[in-house]
Amino acid sequence: MNQIILSLFNGLSASSIILLTSLGLAVTFGLMGVINMAHGEFIMIGAYTTFVVHELFRLFLPRTVFDFYYLLSIPAAFLVSFLIGMVLEKLVISRLYGREVDSLLATWGVSIILQQTARSVFGSQGVAVTSPGFLSGGLKLGNIVFSYNRIFIVALVLLCLLLVWLIMYRSGFGSQMRATMQNRAMAQSLGINSRKVDSITFACGSGLAGIAGCTIALLGSVDSTVGQNYIVNSFMAVVLGGVGKLLGTFLGSNIIGFSGIFVENFTSSSIAKAIVLLIVIVFLQKRPKGLFVVRSRALDE
């Protein structure tokens, strides 16, 4: 029984991390048809921002307030990734709308540039980020220990999900975004500045990746290749869930996270990854467009 509860919690934790990393990707992929291979690097940027805030607090502020570095690093990571995402969008992505293969190649190049920049600035070895005091250790219920780190990450992800849903479905900007996604030409003729919508959406997606990077810093070491570990799962979650639908990404991440953890109970982690991929492939054979398909009335869909 303990095993099952622990596996469920671990699955929830793994799914939440995948969801956080794929939320941004779902939005940009769904809205603009841009395959952003540099998404992993925005995760890395968020993680390094956390490190920078951590160092600033450690070096310049008294020990008593040190733990609060983490609360500051979440908006800081969002902001830094938002700004860099906006710059990337203006310079590179905006010229590649609708051209998926070109955007794949171009963003791949950007990802390599960003990785090398991180290496040049921070060194090629990993940097250490210590967890804040209020997040170390775990909550002991009966025989099982639920680590505070992971509980915090689940809570943070749910909060982000709620915010994204509110923005997308309950705000003016959100309806502009959805309109542009469903029928760009019609949205433009209704006076929506689709270019502005695109930049802000891409930047928001990157900002979400930055927040994901913040959580990654708690769980392991931070180096220039940290984004590469998460990008494959993010793409899988987005494709599995159906491009453009939040609920789809949510379900997709859960499927991948839970199945990974449950399969790993019986085999080693490498085989578990292979089996999860197999599940995704079989699933996509039945429903090639993913779980939820965004239907529109455009002729070319």
Add this chain to the structure above:
Amino acid sequence: MKIKSAKKALAMLVTGGLLAMAAGCGNQRIQADSTQTGSAQVGDMASQTDPESKTVESSLATEGTVKVGLLHSLTGSMAISEVSVRDAELLAIEEINAAGGVLGCQIVPFEEDGASDPSVFATKAEKLIVETEVATVFGCWTSSSRKAVKQIFEDYESLLWYPVQYEGMEASPNIMYMGAAPNQQIVPAIDYLADQGYTKFFLLGSDYVFPRTANMIIKAQVEDLGLTTVGEEYAAMDQTEFSSILAKIEEAQPDVIINTLNGASNVSFFKQLSEKNITSKELMTMSFSIAEEEVKTIGADILSGHLVSWNYYQTTEGDRNAAFVKSYKEKFGADRVTSDPAGAAYTAVYAWAEACEAAGSFDVEAVKAAAAGLMVAAPEGDVVINGDNQHLAKTVRIGQVATDGLIYEIYATDGVVEPDPYLTSYEWAVQAGIQPLE
């Protein structure tokens, strides 16, 4: 039509320019002109025609210098460990050059990045031997990288100095093993744990040849001691998610975890272990790939109290070590630390220099002959190179991580232990029929 042909000409010009740039862009530190012609980059792998040995005299790039190669992972998951090893090698080279060089020649190092990928190691090793024409190479950490380059060094009859502890089952004539063989690190550690009263062992490692072979040896030894192995798990090299493995560990209820994880996954594992309120008091771990460098990145508070097994620590007593640590910190920063592989790499450069002086030449066969039986004053103490298997006789030291981030010796063997890479002198190993996996 005119515009079309103009576009075509422009495209060809740009392509030609890009190819020229790609050929010209080499790797870092290529100082002297290579004797090969420019476009060697792309054609390297294909040009593996004739593995005859090159005369090493051609490695003297210009009058009065000798080229050596440094082949380590400067990026990727192993960079956290290997960068400090490369630094120790650079320190030794600088010191030897300041004292007059080797045979009157100044050593010129050529660094290559293996990028934590064995196939990249193979390519770069061949590049160093064939294109850069180095006299010898100091490099590798993971056994997969060493296995990947072993054949290359044997085919080209060059020499690799390998500074890291490993799983044994190997004695290549073209590799000098400066790190511990299993009977100088793993076997004594298990004996020590058994003496301390640990009975249930959980084996956790990264999924490649070193942990798999080490675990074969450990399982045979544990059985021979009458104790039990309660679990054996392998993680991917860059794995960051350890929740399932931790769940399996909790279920198996071991006394001690034998940890052969390598690289950045150690950081994730120990962080997530501490998240579960597990310290060394609740569950002891004995690690074979965690040295002072990794302690710094993981965090001394998380690792304090855990055990490691090496032949050298920064805190090891001795004048040679004190001088080494002092120069290392002077050159690289007061907060840098030395570790067993860094010490072994430093020893390797000095050993090569002394062997060349004794041989009077840089020729690989002569250097090897001179190295057999050579005694080198190393930071870990005086070591002797064994001429039969190219390993070193070393003292074994069990250490415990302290809260200040350094490792302190809690047990050491009385004298040096002779290297036995194939474990032929251990009856339980011979009976278990332990064979190399690759």
